[in-house]
Amino acid sequence: MTDQPHNIVIVGGGAGGLGLATKLGKKLGKKKKAHITLVDAQKTHFWKPLLHEVAAGSLNAFEDELSYLAQAKWNHFQFLPGRMSGLNRDNKTITLAPIYDETGEEVVPERNLEYDDLVICVGSTANDFNTPGAVDHCLFLDNREEAERVHTTLLNHYLYAQASREASPELNIAIIGAGATGVELAAELHHAAIELARYGLDAIKPNKVKITIIEGSDRILPALPIRISSSVHKQLQKMGILIQTNQLVSEITNTGLKTKSGDIIASDLSIWAAGIKAPAFLKDIAGLETNRINQLLVKPTLQSTLDDHIYALGDCASCTLKDSNDEPITIPPRAQAAHQQAELLAKSLIGNVLEGQAPLTFTYKDYGSLISLSRFSAVGNLMGAITGGDMMVEGMMAKMFYISLYRMHQVALFGRFRTGSLILKDFIGKTTRPHLKLH
Template sequence: MPRHRIVIVGGGAGGLELATRLGDSLGKRGHAEITLVDKNRTHVWKPKLHEIASGSMDMSAHEVDYLAQAHWHHFRFRVGEMTGLDRARREVRVAAYHDSEGREVTPDRSFGYDTLVLALGSHSNDFGTPGVSEHALKLESKADARRFNERMVNACIRAHAQAEPLRPEQLHVAIIGAGATGVELAAELHRTTREVVAYGLDRVDAEKDIQVCLIEAADRVLPALPPRMSQATEVLLRKLGVVVHTAARVAEVQSGGVRLADGRVLPAELVVWAAGVKAADFLKEIAGLESNRSNQLVVQPTLQATRDENVFVIGDCAACAWPEANGGKGGFVPPRAQAAHQQASHVAAQIQRRMAGKPLKPYRYRDFGSLVSLGEFSTVGNMMGGLIGGSLMIEGAFARLMYVSLYKMHELALHGFFKVALDTLARLITRRTEPHVKLH
């Protein structure tokens, strides 16, 4: 009897955790054939991208090689970007993969499935704002984060080396969007830009020359989180010297800055777009599956697509109802790492039930709150619902510990306790012998 074929498309937090769980349970015993497909060859936890961009984290110490993970955990990895879906034939189409010199490594191909899991994540939504694609950087991938870090370090070196006075926009960074990514990047940049300058770039005055500006269209930072948390975060950001503009809608991103709807121009050498979230454009009504305005695929309570029980959808690309949201008024599960982690665990169990011919159980999102890191300066957050039955704002060392534990939970799901303990110890040792900010 042929083995059940499970194909998971997307190796983000949810997809990679799911492949690892299924590999350890079904793949190891030969009960199923699990294949993970992703356009990249290594995985980095997406909430860490702002640390890579600012230079406070060395990406090489935190990357997970898909091929190695697949070998250790009894699933297969195939590189390539999904381009289409044939539901009638139960096949996923994947584009050819090319190396950095443009040579073809793998051809166009298709992978057959009995159960398909789409875990394709999300991208920034620029809402058609003029100039974003030409002049702004985004933090959607490790390549984006690396590119920003390189430009930031080069900007500091250039300013130190030039004989003429600084231009108005020089060494100014404008971050559009004061959600968690924008706020965390702004806080990290305050520290890392000063550390870069401290490595011998003495002609740059960090306090006078470097400016980080945070722009938000809503009337407060972190608009999706409780007002008390927003207020505390803004106070801390202003203490750091971050210039905060709220109720400020961006009309255009220019080569030397950002033009607001009220006519003001904020000069900036580096502009980062961190506002808005949507799923990949090609997912919109792909193969007749139901989608919403953000290109997310609408799912049943079991996380199966509404129009195909053979397709599960998890993570940011899933439009999953959350009846308890907004005080019981209802809403959708937010695009957070904790949701992807929970959904991966749920779907792993449901696929096993499905293979055994048992009825599937509905998924219920448990909101454990939100945490926002302000670098080494502070961490703020709120613990809600699933933990205390209410809402409690936390700040400082305890909040920082909770924030670090989220990443450790992800690592534990991928590697187990022993390897995580050794890796953590190794990072603590090497951190004493290396610069505390990435300089190249």
């Protein structure tokens, strides 16, 4: 009998999964202690918290993407492109859907992939709560392609206005959801309106771009402390962004939104940024426990509740812990949570493969939240070791901490030296590039 190395399959190379694959590759794959495979539906990794910048054109996704194949080669794991579509717990295999080319021709047939341990970290998509018209008339920000579609649609409105003889054309943009994504997107689009006019697409004057955020709760950023929400609210108002709270969207049409209270909000470009749900294929997959938004239920060890060899982390996992008062806390769907879970799971799996150790238990440290308001400002709170408590930060300091979140992700993927080189490259690039992607 051949002594096969332990086979760990990670599905989803996002904020959590790619760092995990990189760490396991370096610690286990390199010494042939385990075979590490990363599967992702895309060929390149792009850090999701930057998608609103891609949508507005502040960031060119092609300059910040990372090839999975290259990262795998550098860090001793294998990358397989493919979309997970099924799971067989008896055979310990996952199914990858066929891959088609752009003409619909099959490139790779359906395949099965064996695992000893499986880690599912396939993230989430926006939750449109089956609102009539949302799929047909809204754009979303779930991945790079969708963010680029928002950008292209925005540019097309400008190109049309530039070519038409309409006097003083307007552009109405509606953003559904005033969580971090909706709020940050609104500020980026406001910045884009100013920059586009500066670069000559000036038929639509910045003050004719009407951005409205529609939110069901009684305040924006309902998941964050009130003082952050109030400060951001004031700053958005200063930019001229309209905020409608206590408004539930009941229907989207090609000319705007209808709300439950009967209001009609005109919109030429509607973007859905409210709520999340895990991918539909996870719902009750292979008899595992999932919740109403398709997240896999996991124990504090990140093992699924019914199968110790299947782990889940990040947005697609529902992990409930107890705080110091024995009150339940549910881990929020955020990059910092996915990152912390990936770090813990890397330690667990390394300990398990090398020493036969039992899985470790996850504890979540909330380091605070930061909201970027494009080039204008940032607002947030920092918690824990850095500040010794809960401290509100604004302006340049908040912006610095916000940027450092992405840099920390890069350190996890590339190490400190290469991240330093990337910072330098980005700095130099700023002097030779326009402030906005104009194509």
